[in-house]
Amino acid sequence: MSTKDEMRSDILTRRAALAALGVGALALSGRRVQAQAGKPDEIKVGIATYLSGPASVFGVPARQAAELLIEELNAAGGIAGVKLRPIFFDEGPGVDHFVAEYRRLVQSEKVDLMFAAISSADCLACAPIAEEMKRPTLLWDCSTQRIFEEAHYDYVFRTIGNSTPEVLAPVLYLLKYKPNFSTVAVVNQDYVWGRDSWTMFKTIVERLKPGVRVVAEMFPRFGATDYSSEVTRLLATKPDVVFNASWGGDLDTFIRQAADRKLLERSLFVLPLGESSLERVGKSLPPGHIIGARGDHWFLHPSPEDAKRLAAFTENFRKRTGVYPIYPCFHMAQAVFAMKAAYEKALVTKGGVWPTDAELAAAFKGLQFPSLTSPVKIREDGQGLANMLVGTTVADPKYSFPILADMVVFPGEMVTTPVGKSSFEWLKTLEPDILSRVPQPVTSRG
Amino acid sequence: MSRYADLVLTLLAAAFVLALSWAVPWLRFVMTIAIAKGLAVLGILLLLRAGQVSFGHALYLSLAAYVVAFMAARIPEVLLLLPLAAVVAASIGLLVGLFVSRYRAIFFGMLNLALSMVFYSMLDKFYEVTRGGDGIRVPVTSFAGVVLSPDQQSWALLILALVLAVGFGAFVRLYLLSPMGSALSALKTREARLEFMGIPARRILLSAYVLSAFMAGCGGALIALSTRHVTPALAYWTASGELVFIAILGGAGSVFGPFLGALAYELTRTYAAALVADAWQMILGTVLLVVILFAPGGLWGIGRALVVRGRQA
Numbered sequence: 001m002s003t004k005d006e007m008r009s010d011i012l013t014r015r016a017a018l019a020a021l022g023v024g025a026l027a028l029s030g031r032r033v034q035a036q037a038g039k040p041d042e043i044k045v046g047i048a049t050y051l052s053g054p055a056s057v058f059g060v061p062a063r064q065a066a067e068l069l070i071e072e073l074n075a076a077g078g079i080a081g082v083k084l085r086p087i088f089f090d091e092g093p094g095v096d097h098f099v100a101e102y103r104r105l106v107q108s109e110k111v112d113l114m115f116a117a118i119s120s121a122d123c124l125a126c127a128p129i130a131e132e133m134k135r136p137t138l139l140w141d142c143s144t145q146r147i148f149e150e151a152h153y154d155y156v157f158r159t160i161g162n163s164t165p166e167v168l169a170p171v172l173y174l175l176k177y178k179p180n181f182s183t184v185a186v187v188n189q190d191y192v193w194g195r196d197s198w199t200m201f202k203t204i205v206e207r208l209k210p211g212v213r214v215v216a217e218m219f220p221r222f223g224a225t226d227y228s229s230e231v232t233r234l235l236a237t238k239p240d241v242v243f244n245a246s247w248g249g250d251l252d253t254f255i256r257q258a259a260d261r262k263l264l265e266r267s268l269f270v271l272p273l274g275e276s277s278l279e280r281v282g283k284s285l286p287p288g289h290i291i292g293a294r295g296d297h298w299f300l301h302p303s304p305e306d307a308k309r310l311a312a313f314t315e316n317f318r319k320r321t322g323v324y325p326i327y328p329c330f331h332m333a334q335a336v337f338a339m340k341a342a343y344e345k346a347l348v349t350k351g352g353v354w355p356t357d358a359e360l361a362a363a364f365k366g367l368q369f370p371s372l373t374s375p376v377k378i379r380e381d382g383q384g385l386a387n388m389l390v391g392t393t394v395a396d397p398k399y400s401f402p403i404l405a406d407m408v409v410f411p412g413e414m415v416t417t418p419v420g421k422s423s424f425e426w427l428k429t430l431e432p433d434i435l436s437r438v439p440q441p442v443t444s445r446g
Numbered sequence: 447m448s449r450y451a452d453l454v455l456t457l458l459a460a461a462f463v464l465a466l467s468w469a470v471p472w473l474r475f476v477m478t479i480a481i482a483k484g485l486a487v488l489g490i491l492l493l494l495r496a497g498q499v500s501f502g503h504a505l506y507l508s509l510a511a512y513v514v515a516f517m518a519a520r521i522p523e524v525l526l527l528l529p530l531a532a533v534v535a536a537s538i539g540l541l542v543g544l545f546v547s548r549y550r551a552i553f554f555g556m557l558n559l560a561l562s563m564v565f566y567s568m569l570d571k572f573y574e575v576t577r578g579g580d581g582i583r584v585p586v587t588s589f590a591g592v593v594l595s596p597d598q599q600s601w602a603l604l605i606l607a608l609v610l611a612v613g614f615g616a617f618v619r620l621y622l623l624s625p626m627g628s629a630l631s632a633l634k635t636r637e638a639r640l641e642f643m644g645i646p647a648r649r650i651l652l653s654a655y656v657l658s659a660f661m662a663g664c665g666g667a668l669i670a671l672s673t674r675h676v677t678p679a680l681a682y683w684t685a686s687g688e689l690v691f692i693a694i695l696g697g698a699g700s701v702f703g704p705f706l707g708a709l710a711y712e713l714t715r716t717y718a719a720a721l722v723a724d725a726w727q728m729i730l731g732t733v734l735l736v737v738i739l740f741a742p743g744g745l746w747g748i749g750r751a752l753v754v755r756g757r758q759a
Binding site for chain 2: 051052089090093094095096097099100101103104106107108120121124125128129132133144146190191192195
């Protein structure tokens with residue numbers, strides 16, 4: 001057998017050499033030499049989002065929002081006359097592929113700016129690379145609080161809040177406006193966010209309302225399709241409050257199965273990511289449950305900075321996709337608006353001369369930019385200070401799904417961990433007087 | 447003469463990889479990952495020779511990657527981390543191998559799959575230690591005592607990967623020509639006869655298994671050192687499936703197969719993702735289907751068939 005192989009491979013060399021040359025030439029032709037001087041022809045933005053896998057329930061709407069917003073921006077002349085070109089890539093295949101794509105977009109496509117990513121693992125992986133490659137990178141959707149609490153970056157910024165305010169705001173809402181409870185239970189997806197958000201929930205409640213009893217802690221596997229045992233356990237232990245920070249198909253399935261067995265009529269649900277599931281679960285979710293939105297992202301926001309902008313976006317988005325925008329669309333808008341604001345700020349600083357990468361990155365520090373709802377500020381550590389909206393579900397004949405009433409918009413400063421502190425430590429030092437600073441609830445005309 | 451031909455082919459392939467990495471800087475990273483996976487697939491190829499398919503070799507790859515991630519803070523030296531990680535992977539490979547080498551065919555494949563999923567769950571659930579799905583960052587490491595710039599480090603890792611690929615490729619080629627390698631093929635055709643000859647089939651399979659775990663360990667360490675971030679996804683069954691996919695794509699006929707397959711796989715995935723961000727899986731799936739249906743010998747088989755036809759003409 002081996003002699004046959006020998007003879008064949010002998011001849012293969014010449015062919016292989018030829019083939020190698022051919023492929024090499026092809027690849028070489030792809031190598032472009034670019035010199036950046038003055039105003040570029042276009043601004044290329046690499047956008048990492050989930051186009052496959054369970055998290056595509058966020059990734060795909062976000063991509064649609066990006067396309068819509070960038071089209072609108074380009075139609076209005078782009079940024080200082082320069083048009084934008086988005087290049088989307090899929091986070092689905094995992095971190096090593098994501099990192100490879102990140103490098104490809106920076107080195108081959110020469111993107112000017114990167115929006116990354118939905119997965120916290122991808123954000124943690126790309127932040128140091130962004131720093132190494134000196135590529136301004138906006139963390140547009142991932143929530144892990146670890147990024148800026150564990151390291152310092154000059155090229156990485158987050159244009160949204162993080163997991164700490166996303167849990168703290170709904171819990172404060174619960175403690176302030178529905179304080180009559182003595183037992184809680186949790187059903188969370190079994191991964192970092194599910195565990196971390198529950199640790200935060202417990203820490204806050206222990207600090208601000210000692211004596212609350214935890215009657216069930218359940219962490220079904222990620223992507224579970226059957227919650228009958230969890231629902232049975234909740235029916236048996238009768239917790240006053242059920243905390244569930246899941247999202248996507250997991251949350252939808254859980255709500256439907258809990259509704260079928262009347263669990264939602266017995267316990268008060270606190271769903272920090274509930275806003276993204278409202279339209280899908282529809283009337284399964286009865287009135288009276290607490291819903292968060294990972295920010296003040298709600299198409300019927302009671303006090304948006306520019307009501308026309310929000311209404312126009314909601315309408316255009318619906319025209320294009322047939323559904324109402326959910327929080328990832330708002331997150332995407334924040335990244336787009338932050339980019340525009342930073343370019344404009346850098347241009348003003350330089351007196352109209354096009355900024356370098358470093359100057360653009362510097363412009364993000366302390367930047368205040370508009371969003372679809374209320375303005376967001378990027379702190380000196382790179383973390384965004386965004387308001388958090390929490391509301392209670394209510395039925396409205398105009399909509400086929402529950403909308404939010406008694407909405408509280410928490411100011412970002414109030415619920416975000418101060419610069420230089422660790423979230424878990426900071427939550428342990430919360431004082432009860434924070435409850436007295438919780439704003440009044442507002443109900444908007446639906 | 448054959449050794450000469452293989453040597454020339456190897457040098458050409460290495461030169462091709464280096465040239466491509468120089469010409470297209472971002473491909474350097476893709477190439478390093480591809481060669482690292484190729485190392486793990488080389489181990490799969492050894493087992494394939496014995497007719498055994500392991501659906502769990504991501505266990506060794508991810509184990510080594512996590513060893514690197516955990517130890518890099520204490521021993522920030524690539525040339526120490528890599529062998530350490532590979533040795534840990536091989537030791538666990540020995541332990542697991544003692545057990546799984548009793549089984550054949552689907553049982554062998556499924557047991558490997560089960561064990562790798564156990565490891566995946568451990569990585570995902572002991573999140574106090576492993577940071578769960580968010581993964582662990584690998585701190586900056588030195589190379590031979592020197593802290594290199596990111597650019598130099600990526601070259602160093604690529605060259606290290608190439609050296610390992612050439613070294614292991616040569617070793618596996620020798621191994622397959624040796625009585626040990628022939629015994630592997632014999633194990634596939636008729637195991638009973640092997641035993642009658644007085645050769646313990648289990649030990650033959652075990653040594654191939656440990657060797658494959660060692661190579662997967664080298665691959666895993668390289669992946670951790672170049673992506674600088676490890677997550678449990680490395681141990682997920684799809685990662686194991688990917689290795690088998692590459693083995694089929696490349697072809698099990700030669701030690702060049704795994705590396706050819708890995709490069710083709712990574713490049714297809716990269717270009718498919720660049721071309722159609724939302725349908726790259728379909729392109730990859732089509733490529734595999736075509737290979738299975740029309741070229742059971744894989745890419746290497748296609749190349750060889752072309753050469754044979756060319757010679758006859």
